[in-house]
Amino acid sequence: MNKEERLLTPKQRVGWRILQAVVWLVGVAIVGALLWKPKIGIDAFWNVLIPVAPALLVLAPGIWRNICPLGMTSLIPRRFGFSKGRKLSVATQAVFATTGVLLLLLIVPLRHVIFDLNGPATAKLLLSMAGIAFLMGVFFEGKSGWCSGICPVHPVEKLYGQAPLFSPPNAQCDRCTKCVQPCPESIPNGHPLSVEIPLSRVFPGMLLVGGFPGFVYGWFQVQDQAKLRDGLGQLAEAYSWPLGGLLVTFLLFVILQKVLPRKDHPFLIRLFGAAAVSCYYWFRLPALFGYGPFPGDGMLVDMTATLPGWFPIACQLITTTAFLYLLVFRHKPQAIWTHPPAFATDP
Numbered sequence: 001m002n003k004e005e006r007l008l009t010p011k012q013r014v015g016w017r018i019l020q021a022v023v024w025l026v027g028v029a030i031v032g033a034l035l036w037k038p039k040i041g042i043d044a045f046w047n048v049l050i051p052v053a054p055a056l057l058v059l060a061p062g063i064w065r066n067i068c069p070l071g072m073t074s075l076i077p078r079r080f081g082f083s084k085g086r087k088l089s090v091a092t093q094a095v096f097a098t099t100g101v102l103l104l105l106l107i108v109p110l111r112h113v114i115f116d117l118n119g120p121a122t123a124k125l126l127l128s129m130a131g132i133a134f135l136m137g138v139f140f141e142g143k144s145g146w147c148s149g150i151c152p153v154h155p156v157e158k159l160y161g162q163a164p165l166f167s168p169p170n171a172q173c174d175r176c177t178k179c180v181q182p183c184p185e186s187i188p189n190g191h192p193l194s195v196e197i198p199l200s201r202v203f204p205g206m207l208l209v210g211g212f213p214g215f216v217y218g219w220f221q222v223q224d225q226a227k228l229r230d231g232l233g234q235l236a237e238a239y240s241w242p243l244g245g246l247l248v249t250f251l252l253f254v255i256l257q258k259v260l261p262r263k264d265h266p267f268l269i270r271l272f273g274a275a276a277v278s279c280y281y282w283f284r285l286p287a288l289f290g291y292g293p294f295p296g297d298g299m300l301v302d303m304t305a306t307l308p309g310w311f312p313i314a315c316q317l318i319t320t321t322a323f324l325y326l327l328v329f330r331h332k333p334q335a336i337w338t339h340p341p342a343f344a345t346d347p
Ligand code: SF4
Pocket: 142, 143, 144, 170, 173, 175, 176, 177, 178, 179, 180, 181, 182, 183, 184, 185, 340, 341
């Protein structure tokens, strides 16, 4: 066993299995609520689970990888022995990585016109993703098709999870079959540009690292639309702000990459990751308590009459400082998402 490996003890395995089952059932309950109690479902999914996720990806992406309900759905075929387990070629991995980034950029703006306001539509989105995740698990080996393939959250995991504070053992792979190379869970200080060739694998990473801060900023400049009053016009607004922001910061990133020496690129990538997640909480945390740019949008509970006027700026300064520290300045070498299991070929 190499020094990074940390195998689960039987007791830990049972503990993780129980946690995985509980989180999977919570996921099922949220889908049920989205269908039949949409107000509760929307709050549970868009205003509790999703706002917590980016911070978890910064602090401990390995925990998310161990318990994500969609990830578990995609691994059902492997766990029950009916996955065909096809190996992905490098070219197909590049196609899947690009698809993941494109799905992310396609789905997130639709929140303003559909998903933030419509529980059943969000449930159908989640069920469709669960179906695709399952099929990926049926055909492709391990996590290569979904978790490390076309999952639209995976690019964000790579951007935010560059310097985790905590790395649990891998509770999904009992033995490593090298389903993806390199495995994103055990590359020290991995990021979306860790894979340097070919260009088809590098480009989606560059687009995400450079463009995501602007995309997040642009997304918060658009109001939730109660109805598609003039369909195409509102769709254009929902997409133009995030994609315009993406273009601006992507160009800035490309210029900085050209002028900075290569040794500073990891710092630059961490800085852009910190900018994206800080920008998210800059708007999102105050909005949860009624201080959003558009009153009522993304609000969990209205605390504007209770909390002091300095609450939003205090949140913004604290979260921005924390993420700059965690991602940029507190550089922890050799940080990994999960401790890898032994290889399947090991004795
Ligand atoms: S640990 Fe091995 S089997 Fe598991 S996701 Fe990574 S490469 Fe695939």
